[in-house]
Amino acid sequence: MPKQDKVPPSVIGRLTKYLTYVQILCSDGVGWVSSRELAERLGLTSATVRHDISHVNFSGISKRGYETEGLQRVLAGMLGVDTTWNMVVVGAGNLGCALALHEDFGRRGFNICGIFDNDPGKVGNQVGALVVKDMRELSRFVRARQVDIGVIAVPSAAAQAVSEAFVDAGVKGLLNLALAHIVVPDDICVVDSRIVASVMELSHALKFKANAAN
Amino acid sequence: MPKQDKVPPSVIGRLTKYLTYVQILCSDGVGWVSSRELAERLGLTSATVRHDISHVNFSGISKRGYETEGLQRVLAGMLGVDTTWNMVVVGAGNLGCALALHEDFGRRGFNICGIFDNDPGKVGNQVGALVVKDMRELSRFVRARQVDIGVIAVPSAAAQAVSEAFVDAGVKGLLNLALAHIVVPDDICVVDSRIVASVMELSHALKFKANAAN
DNA sequence: TAGATTGTTAATCGATTAACAATC
DNA sequence: TAGATTGTTAATCGATTAACAATC
Numbered sequence: 001m002p003k004q005d006k007v008p009p010s011v012i013g014r015l016t017k018y019l020t021y022v023q024i025l026c027s028d029g030v031g032w033v034s035s036r037e038l039a040e041r042l043g044l045t046s047a048t049v050r051h052d053i054s055h056v057n058f059s060g061i062s063k064r065g066y067e068t069e070g071l072q073r074v075l076a077g078m079l080g081v082d083t084t085w086n087m088v089v090v091g092a093g094n095l096g097c098a099l100a101l102h103e104d105f106g107r108r109g110f111n112i113c114g115i116f117d118n119d120p121g122k123v124g125n126q127v128g129a130l131v132v133k134d135m136r137e138l139s140r141f142v143r144a145r146q147v148d149i150g151v152i153a154v155p156s157a158a159a160q161a162v163s164e165a166f167v168d169a170g171v172k173g174l175l176n177l178a179l180a181h182i183v184v185p186d187d188i189c190v191v192d193s194r195i196v197a198s199v200m201e202l203s204h205a206l207k208f209k210a211n212a213a214n
Numbered sequence: 215m216p217k218q219d220k221v222p223p224s225v226i227g228r229l230t231k232y233l234t235y236v237q238i239l240c241s242d243g244v245g246w247v248s249s250r251e252l253a254e255r256l257g258l259t260s261a262t263v264r265h266d267i268s269h270v271n272f273s274g275i276s277k278r279g280y281e282t283e284g285l286q287r288v289l290a291g292m293l294g295v296d297t298t299w300n301m302v303v304v305g306a307g308n309l310g311c312a313l314a315l316h317e318d319f320g321r322r323g324f325n326i327c328g329i330f331d332n333d334p335g336k337v338g339n340q341v342g343a344l345v346v347k348d349m350r351e352l353s354r355f356v357r358a359r360q361v362d363i364g365v366i367a368v369p370s371a372a373a374q375a376v377s378e379a380f381v382d383a384g385v386k387g388l389l390n391l392a393l394a395h396i397v398v399p400d401d402i403c404v405v406d407s408r409i410v411a412s413v414m415e416l417s418h419a420l421k422f423k424a425n426a427a428n
Numbered sequence: 429t430a431g432a433t434t435g436t437t438a439a440t441c442g443a444t445t446a447a448c449a450a451t452c
Numbered sequence: 453t454a455g456a457t458t459g460t461t462a463a464t465c466g467a468t469t470a471a472c473a474a475t476c
Contacts, residue, residue: 010467012418016411020370020393034433042395047469050435062476063432080417087413098312104369104393104410110417149416155318156234172423173416175409179234179318181256189419193412195389196318197230198405199301202363202387203294203324204226205403209386224443248457260457261445268459276452277456 007055012079014052017042019075025068034065084109086145088171090162091153092117092125092132095177099151101128110149114141135165142169149173156180163190221269226293228266231256233289239282248279298323300359302385304376305367306331306339306346309391313365315342324363328355349379356383363387370394377404 007015021041025033035049042049053066058074060066076082087105089096092115099105100115115127118135125132133141141147150166152159152174159178166174173189176182179196221229235255239247249263256263267280272288274280290296301319303310306329313319314329329341332349339346347355355361364380366373366388373392380388387403390396393410 006422007418008467009415012415013411015418016393016408016414017395019414020411021395024370024394036433041397043397045469046433047471048467050433051468054435060434062434062474064476065433078418079414080421081414083417083421085417085420094312094315098308099409101308105413108410108414110410110413148420149413156238173420175412175416177409179230180238181231181235183255183257187423189416189423191412191416191419193407193409194230195313195391195407196322196324197227197234198389198407199319199324199363200230200233200293200295200322201223201226202389202403202405203297203299204221204229204292205405206299206362206387207292207294207297208220209401209403222443250457259445261447262443264457264459265444274458276450276458278452279457 005055007078011052011055014042014044014048015056015075015079018049018052019072019079019081022066022068022072022075026072031068032065033068033071035060037065081108084111085148087112087149087151088114088116088138088142088145088147089151089153090116090135090138090166091151091158092119092122092127093153096151096153097127099153100130112151113145113147116141138165139169142166142171147171149175151175151177152182153177219269221292225266225269228256228258228262229270229289229293232263232266233286233293233295236280236282236286236289240286245282246279247282247285249274251279295322298325299362301326301363301365302328302330302352302356302359302361303365303367304330304349304352304380305365305372306333306336306341307367310365310367311341313367313391314344326365327359327361330355352379353383356380356385361385363389365389365391366396367391 035046038049039046056074056078058071087110089100100112105112115130116133116135116138117123122132123134150171152162154162156179159180160182163174163182163184167184167188176190176192179194184190249260252263253260270288270292272285301324303314314326319326329344330347330349330352331337336346337348364385366376368376370393373394374396377388377396377398381398381402390404390406393408398404
């Protein structure tokens with residue numbers, strides 16, 4: 001595999017959209033897609049699409065566009081969707097359990113192999129094929145199973161402590177679902193998916209629109 | 215209320231972080247916070263913090279910083295967290311139900327007043343205080359209850375159709391949790407919270423790091 | 429061939445950061 | 453007062469878009 005140049009985060013965010021859409025085209029048997037069609041379907045300009053795809057080791061063909069199977073393969077490789085990653089969820093509340101049961105993950109190589117909580121009332125509960133384990137077992141489990149990604153699905157107040165437990169255990173990638181920002185060492189990757197914050201962004205937009213209308 | 219100028223989306227995203235952190239300070243009884251402290255706790259520079267807060271109708275004081283109660287109040291107003299919003303979830307799978315049961319929403323003025331599905335096997339199920347309703351009742355319900363925000367918690371393949379159902383019913387703000395991009399009219403606000411896409415971004419980062427290390 | 433579409437460069441646009449006068 | 457911190461301007465940095473030659 002050739003060593004990739006660093007791709008800007010803004011581009012990576014859109015690559016997930018291209019992959020998702022191209023996978024649909026492939027399963028529909030569509031062989032080719034143009035930058036114009038991708039742009040229209042994903043709310044972008046065709047210049048942005050071509051520019052983004054230039055970061056990827058893949059060439060289109062004039063007049064035809066991009067071959068969907070090939071583009072899918074190279075995007076999947078770039079996004080690591082062609083390998084298996086071991087994930088662990090901390091927090092066996094509604095959201096944590098929902099993620100552990102979410103089929104979309106396993107289907108794409110994201111193997112949720114454990115769920116943990118520090119509430120004795122939850123430890124031992126069955127969640128799909130998993131049993132909720134005690135937080136005190138997290139570190140040993142992470143090392144034994146070579147966990148790559150930790151999911152933080154606890155209330156805001158506990159998020160920082162959970163992230164530190166993950167980091168201490170050697171996890172290099174964290175998905176933060178809590179509202180709170182978490183602080184981690186430089187070599188740890190964090191991606192936020194703060195749902196309540198997203199709803200706040202929506203309520204701002206709605207409020208602003210109502211305000212502008214007067 | 216003075217008419218606000220448009221605030222860039224990148225700033226809005228950070229305002230949710232300031233609000234979250236300032237709320238903690240307030241409940242801890244801390245009266246003042248500096249741009250430097252906010253920056254350190256939220257992974258930003260102090261220049262960015264001051265610049266962001268300049269978009270908000272609130273002044274700090276030299277040598278002391280920002281008064282936490284006041285800053286909290288004005289941020290809450292800006293983000294619409296000082297009013298009640300009616301929300302409806304479509305998709306009574308694991309994720310949809312988890313959101314309907316999530317206490318963080320109600321606590322912040324986001325009132326989830328309905329959950330819908332088109333699967334007859336799910337219609338009628340109890341989810342907390344709610345009963346899953348049939349999709350065919352969505353439109354009438356949205357109008358009767360003046361629903362502001364629709365949450366799309368269905369598989370990718372159904373996301374576009376659900377967004378159209380929401381738009382037809384008159385919902386102006388959509389939270390999209392599906393992996394697929396949705397296309398909506400200009401006057402509709404969409405915020406994405408695509409968890410599986412976030413995990414792909416993580417797996418890219420981890421793969422890139424492993425690759426760069428060789 | 430003629431026309432459509434890519435890949436790439438340069439221009440534009442917006443966001444972040446540095447710097448510093450004002451001020452508490 | 454002296455020192456710390458804001459608010460704001462200007463500079464830098466990065467991301468998006470327009471334009472067009474290359475090419476299939």
